[in-house]
Amino acid sequence: DAKTTQPPSMDCAEGRAANLPCNHSTISGNEYVYWYRQIHSQGPQYIIHGLKNNETNEMASLIITEDRKSSTLILPHATLRDTAVYYCIVNPWGETSGSRLTFGEGTQLTVNP
Amino acid sequence: GAGVSQSPSNKVTEKGKDVELRCDPISGHTALYWYRQRLGQGLEFLIYFQGNSAPDKSGLPSDRFSAERTGESVSTLTIQRTQQEDSAVYLCASNRGASYNEQFFGPGTRLTVL
Numbered sequence: 001d002a003k004t005t006q007p008p009s010m011d012c013a014e015g016r017a018a019n020l021p022c023n024h025s026t027i028s029g030n031e032y033v034y035w036y037r038q039i040h041s042q043g044p045q046y047i048i049h050g051l052k053n054n055e056t057n058e059m060a061s062l063i064i065t066e067d068r069k070s071s072t073l074i075l076p077h078a079t080l081r082d083t084a085v086y087y088c089i090v091n092p093w094g095e096t097s098g099s100r101l102t103f104g105e106g107t108q109l110t111v112n113p
Numbered sequence: 114g115a116g117v118s119q120s121p122s123n124k125v126t127e128k129g130k131d132v133e134l135r136c137d138p139i140s141g142h143t144a145l146y147w148y149r150q151r152l153g154q155g156l157e158f159l160i161y162f163q164g165n166s167a168p169d170k171s172g173l174p175s176d177r178f179s180a181e182r183t184g185e186s187v188s189t190l191t192i193q194r195t196q197q198e199d200s201a202v203y204l205c206a207s208n209r210g211a212s213y214n215e216q217f218f219g220p221g222t223r224l225t226v227l
Contacts, residue, residue, distance in 0.1 A: 042220060043206070044216075102158065105154060106155060
């Protein structure tokens with residue numbers, strides 16, 4: 001599995017956009033980029049995933065560079081409840097191993113009032 | 114609908130004792146995963162069940178760890194002869210199978226080995 005690199009921590013003002021970067025320079029052609037987040041004392045929560053096109057859902061947007069070596073998760077209007085650890089994961093699609101997720105240490109996002 | 118549930122939420126045990134952790138996946142989810150999360154660290158994959166296929170046990174750290182799943186329902190993770198390094202949060206997740214991207218996680222069981 002490709003390894004990802006994320007900054008250990010970031011701060012963001014409430015109501016502003018939070019842009020969380022992730023490097024995955026060794027990503028393979030069949031690997032997707034996934035983002036999960038983990039609010040303190042809870043299990044991780046899926047946010048979004050993508051292959052090479054930019055993606056948007058009700059929670060966030062995912063911007064993947066053309067060479068796929070990096071991506072950015074964007075929370076357009078961060079709230080205090082978005083304070084969490086954000087994990088960027090790369091994983092093959094539909095592997096017989098069952099899409100098991102390999103989590104790094106993630107980015108601790110703190111949204112400040 | 115109900116999410117993934119785990120019990121107990123907290124477990125304190127003495128070194129050398131056996132513990133059993135339970136996971137109830139979302140109804141209809143054929144795939145079930147166990148992960149371990151040590152304090153301040155990311156998740157480590159432990160084991161994966163998919164329907165009636167043989168489980169993928171490649172993440173189990175030692176033979177003291179085992180897990181079972183009855184059909185497509187409840188799973189139990191057993192740790193024998195617990196050690197202090199087993200202290201962690203044990204997380205269970207489920208989804209409809211390998212072709213689905215989103216895994217739904219339970220709240221975890223916090224295990225403390227004294």
